Amino acid sequence: MAWQRVDLTTAQIDHLKTLVTGLVSTNESVLDQHGRDESAIAPVRPSAVVMPRSTDEVAAVLAYCNKEKIPVVAFGAGSSLEGHVLPLFGGISLDLTEMNKIIEIRADDLLVRVQPGVTRMALNEKLASSGLFFSVDPGADATLGGMASTGAAGTTTVRYGSMRENVLALTAVMADGTIIRTGRETRKLSAGYDLTRLLVGSEGTLAIITELTLRVFGIPEKMAAAIVRFPTLAEGVSAATTIVRSGISIARCEFLDAKCIKNVNAHDGLTLAEVPTLFFEFHGSPQGVQEDASSVKDIVEEFGGSDFEWTTDEGARRKLWQARHNAYWAGIAANPGKRAVSTDAAVPLSKLAEAVTVADELLAKYKYPYSILGHVADANFHCFIVTDPSKPEELEEVRHVTHEITMRIIEMGGTCTGEHGIGSGKIDALVAETGAAAVGIMKSIKQSLDPNNILNPGKVFN
Secondary structure, three states, X not given: OOOOOXXXXXXXXXXXXXXXXXXXXXXXXXXXXXXXXXXXXXXOOOOEEEOOOOHHHHHHHHHHHHHHOOOEEEEOOOOOOOOOOOOOOEOEEEEOOOOOOEEEEXXXXXXXEEOOOOEXXXXXXXXXXXXXXXXXXXOXXXXXXXXXXXXXXXXXXXXXXXXXXXXXXXXXXXXXXXXXXXXXXXOOOOOOOOHHHHHOOOOOOOOEEEEEEEEOEEOOOEEEEEEEEOOOHHHHHHHHHHHHHHOOOEEEEXXXXXXXXHHHHHHHOOOOOOOOEEEEEEEEOHHHHHHHHHHHHXXXXXXXXXXXXXEOOHHHHHHHHHHHXXXXXXXXXXXXXXXXXXXXXXXXXXXXXXXXXXXXXXXXXXXXXXXXXXXXXXXXXXEEEEEOOOOHHHHHHHHHHHHHHHHHHHHOOOEOOOOOOOOOOOHHHHHHHHOHHHHHHHHHHHHHHOOOOOEOOOOOOO
């Protein structure tokens, strides 16, 4: 169904209060908090914020909202970058952060069960005492439910996989309040349709995830970090792709251009040379880590890489990667009062150097400050483009530029998003990438599971 904005009546808000033990709020500051994410898209307030504390409460809320045709947008940490959590048509923001229990850690099975409001850092703090860690690391301290909903990935994907590979099973509530459980606590599963991976990455448009069973890993015996500088963007990216093809078991391989390095230096108090730079991380035995670092050093030198440094010191390693994770915030801090559009594209590995060069050349034609960084080991990169929120015409022009980049990426056989998702910002790009027929199938699935279109309307497709 097509939507116009829905504002709840006093009677509807009062009824919602009888369905949950958590807060139901219409406070202006709470509405503001739930009406924006980290995208540059203009904020949109929900009519109310509802905070359930259990799967049964979520089911009761959805059953009521489905009956009343009230839009429902799930909300976690609000760290998404494509407008996923914006309640474009009002209704309720369903805040799942009070569902934040780590239900079970099963070290022998290398799995954990959690509620969706648990953040990845909180989970890893708890897992550390068992010698385990959860691998998916998008940088932001996002909720695990939000990470599953957007199909999040990040710096460690090259070795450990994204959320799609690390969600074994889940509990979800459908639009009409029906509770389903998908997947099993096994590493193999060939029973029926893969509903787990249908819901992972569906951006809250098909169901609300209320419990997750996740793969975890043993903390490696040794970790080491390395850094190397390059004369040009293209040479650094070419070196990274060659390292991946060589079969060296790297855990992370990140590229930051000179502008990124300048920003993280200022933000994190570092003194790195302001040139295109690759960050590496190696996991394994002490001997294996040393051998991998030595092999990488030999390869990067063939591409003009210089000043190769590596360390097994845990403090230095953490400081280096914290700076990498702060690259987005460092860019914001370098441009006070501004917002940023963070693009997300992935291409076949052989096309990565070309794709990064195309993006750099297109962005250089415009006045907007920008930088390029990414998880180049899996051929996924981002452009960080600064815009003035007081000048909406700037955002419009930046959207035009990013669409042009995206179309070039699709022509190379790439995707418009490797990890951020479609949200409301890449709807046209999805059609260009998959074709109208494939989008039509997606719409059929949506219609079947959510016939009243209450779940995150206006996202993924119109």
